[in-house]
Amino acid sequence: AQSVTQPDIHITVSEGASLELRCNYSYGATPYLFWYVQSPGQGLQLLLKYFSGDTLVQGIKGFEAEFKRSQSSFNLRKPSVHWSDAAEYFCAVGGQSGATNKLIFGTGTLLAVQP
Amino acid sequence: GAVVSQHPSWVICKSGTSVKIECRSLDFQATTMFWYRQFPKQSLMLMATSNEGSKATYEQGVEKDKFLINHASLTLSTLTVTSAHPEDSSFYICSARRPDREVEQYFGPGTRLTVT
Numbered sequence: 276a277q278s279v280t281q282p283d284i285h286i287t288v289s290e291g292a293s294l295e296l297r298c299n300y301s302y303g304a305t306p307y308l309f310w311y312v313q314s315p316g317q318g319l320q321l322l323l324k325y326f327s328g329d330t331l332v333q334g335i336k337g338f339e340a341e342f343k344r345s346q347s348s349f350n351l352r353k354p355s356v357h358w359s360d361a362a363e364y365f366c367a368v369g370g371q372s373g374a375t376n377k378l379i380f381g382t383g384t385l386l387a388v389q390p
Numbered sequence: 391g392a393v394v395s396q397h398p399s400w401v402i403c404k405s406g407t408s409v410k411i412e413c414r415s416l417d418f419q420a421t422t423m424f425w426y427r428q429f430p431k432q433s434l435m436l437m438a439t440s441n442e443g444s445k446a447t448y449e450q451g452v453e454k455d456k457f458l459i460n461h462a463s464l465t466l467s468t469l470t471v472t473s474a475h476p477e478d479s480s481f482y483i484c485s486a487r488r489p490d491r492e493v494e495q496y497f498g499p500g501t502r503l504t505v506t
Binding site: 307309311316317318319320321324326365369370377378380381382383385 | 394396424431432433434436439481483485493494495496497498499500502
C-alpha cells in the first residue's frame with residue numbers, strides 16, 4: 276500500500292540551530308516526492324520536489340532534501356532555522372501519471388522555533 | 391507562476407443549509423482539480439478528483455451526494471456542501487494541476503467552513 280510516514284509529530288528547535296524533518300514512504304513505482312509547508316489557516320506552499328536525477332534537491336527558503344532510495348526516505352533539512360520557519364511541514368508522494376497521479380500526504384510535523 | 395484562489399476564505403452557515411466554495415486557477419488552465427479536507431492538527435484527506443467536463447471521482451467514504459463537485463470550466467471548480475451539519479465543519483483546500491506538469495499540484499489558500 277502507498278503511504279507516507281512522518282515519525283515526528285512535533286519538533287522544537289532553537290533559532291539558528293539545524294533542522295532535519297524525517298519522511299519515509301512506501302510506493303510501488305518510482306515516486307515523485309514533495310515537501311510542503313503550511314502556516315496556520317493557510318494553504319500549502321511547495322518547498323521542493325524530487326522527480327529524478329540528483330538526489331539532493333534544493334528548495335526555497337534555504338531548505339534541501341535528500342532522496343535515499345535504499346532507505347525509502349526523503350528527509351528535509353535546513354542548516355540554520357529562522358523564527359519564521361515555525362509552521363507545519365508535510366511530506367507527500369505522487370505517481371508519474373494517470374490514475375496514480377494523486378498525492379499521498381504524511382501526517383505532518385509541527386515545527387516550533389525557540390528564540 | 392501558478393496561482394490558485396478560493397472563495398470564500400471563511401464561511402459560517404446554519405445547519406441544514408448548503409454552501410458553495412469556489413476554486414479558481416488564475417493564470418493557467420487546470421485540467422484537473424482536487425478537493426481536500428483537513429481537520430485540526432491533521433493531514434490533508436483527498437475527497438475527490440475533478441476533471442473539466444466530466445464527473446468527479448470521489449474517494450472511498452466520501453458522500454458524493456453531500457459534497458457536490460462541478461468542474462464547469464478549465465479555470466473553475468466548485469464544491470457544494472449540501473445540507474450541512476456541524477460535523478462538516480472543517481478546512482477545505484483545493485489544488486489544481488497544469489496539463490504541462492502532470493504531477494505537481496498548486497494549492498489554494500483554503501476555506502474555513504463552520505456549521506452552527
